[in-house]
Amino acid sequence: MGEDGYYSSPFSKWFSRLLRNAGIKSKKNAFHSFRHCFEDACRDSDISKEIMDALQGHGEEGMSDRYGRGYFLQKLNEAMQRLQYRGLDLPTLYQNNR
Structure with missing residues (x-):
């Protein structure tokens, strides 16, 4: 569980790093x-x-x-x-x- 009380928050941050590391992160994509x-x-x-x-x-x-x-x-x-x-x-x- 994340600090904000949501189980999805840590995974969302991980997914954002994954997109960034793959070179495909933009303002229009996120978990x-x-x-x-x-x-x-x-x-x-x-x-x-x-x-x-x-x-x-x-x-x-x-x-x-x-x-x-x-x-x-x-x-x-x-x-x-x-x-x-x-x-x-x-x-x-x-x-x-x-």
Whole structure:
């Protein structure tokens, strides 16, 4: 856990050093960039904000956060199966690393 009380803080600092050492650090990339990319992909894949928030661990606001227990894993899995990162070609990366 970091001094600020977040478990992600030490890893975020490590990831920033990794990017800097690789020579690819810029103002537009950081560990938090993964969250922004995920949100864009969810919107592009027609995943509702409520499901997107649940997948990211965001709490619900208002009275709805007091009732129920959230979404069933099956519902979250269905959304993840629909998630697409258009333009990202991972099989090509995998084939080039053999």
